[in-house]
Amino acid sequence: MATPQPIPGAQGDTRPVIVSVRGVDKVYKSAHEVVYALKGINLDIYQSEYLSIMGPSGSGKSTLFNMIGALDRPSGGEIMVGSVSLPKLGSSELSYFRCRHIGYVFQSYNLIQSLTAMENVLLPLTFLGLEDDVAQARAEEVLRFVGLGDRLTHTPGQLSGGQQQRVAIARALANRPAILLADEPTANLDLKTGAMVIEIFKRLSSDLGVTVITATHDHKMLAVSDRILWIKGGQVDKIRYVKDMDIDTGSIGGEGAKAASGGEGPERDPKGA
Numbered sequence: 001m002a003t004p005q006p007i008p009g010a011q012g013d014t015r016p017v018i019v020s021v022r023g024v025d026k027v028y029k030s031a032h033e034v035v036y037a038l039k040g041i042n043l044d045i046y047q048s049e050y051l052s053i054m055g056p057s058g059s060g061k062s063t064l065f066n067m068i069g070a071l072d073r074p075s076g077g078e079i080m081v082g083s084v085s086l087p088k089l090g091s092s093e094l095s096y097f098r099c100r101h102i103g104y105v106f107q108s109y110n111l112i113q114s115l116t117a118m119e120n121v122l123l124p125l126t127f128l129g130l131e132d133d134v135a136q137a138r139a140e141e142v143l144r145f146v147g148l149g150d151r152l153t154h155t156p157g158q159l160s161g162g163q164q165q166r167v168a169i170a171r172a173l174a175n176r177p178a179i180l181l182a183d184e185p186t187a188n189l190d191l192k193t194g195a196m197v198i199e200i201f202k203r204l205s206s207d208l209g210v211t212v213i214t215a216t217h218d219h220k221m222l223a224v225s226d227r228i229l230w231i232k233g234g235q236v237d238k239i240r241y242v243k244d245m246d247i248d249t250g251s252i253g254g255e256g257a258k259a260a261s262g263g264e265g266p267e268r269d270p271k272g273a
Ligand code: ADP
Pocket: 028, 029, 035, 036, 037, 055, 056, 057, 058, 059, 060, 061, 062, 063, 064, 265, 266
């Protein structure tokens, strides 16, 4: 019998596991090539932890996000979020799951330009079927949480990049998600506004118990994380608790900077070549 592979990071953490990823593969097939974007990913993510995922461009960070966030299904393997097996859900069950349990934040905010901050945040709440006044109160509460209580009726065009990203975070929080996924959320922001966004993520995980998972190249974000996962060529390269690491400004034991700046992309099979 094959020896079971140890699960990265599974030793010594007593918090409940909220996401369990086992043997996850993702293969993209097109007419010209087959891309092995994820290859046998094993990972446990704990409730209320702040996990940062690092890796070079094309290493599979967004693909892994899409799998954990129920935006797409793996080609193989198992992903459990709580007691729900995501690969077994149909498309409408996946949407139902997403809008109740997951919040997403993207690099480019993805706000609707013609709607105010309030209206943008209210949008996902309409899918939950909340009463209007409950939804209004909820939207206002999350906008205040991100420090935008005085910008409720501004449209994205009237807000700075950092404020727009905070509206996007408020929108992601409106359904009170167990897990917040943020894909390079500070990549378009300057140092100061990026730091403000990171501070919000930190409060979410430490004060509200939300599990925060970010893909990032931002070293400020690494410093506030509980753990860092490096992904390389669609595989887990390594995973470390930040408390066990030697963090100096701009580099994490020399490893982070190296992983962020180079490394291998996924394997590609030329098809029919
Ligand atoms: P990262 O977020 O780390 O930059 P991605 O997860 O976006 O990496 O991509 C991993 C690999 O999978 C890349 O080579 C990318 O080109 C490929 N890929 C991602 N999405 C698709 C898709 N929808 N169709 C085909 N290939 C894809």
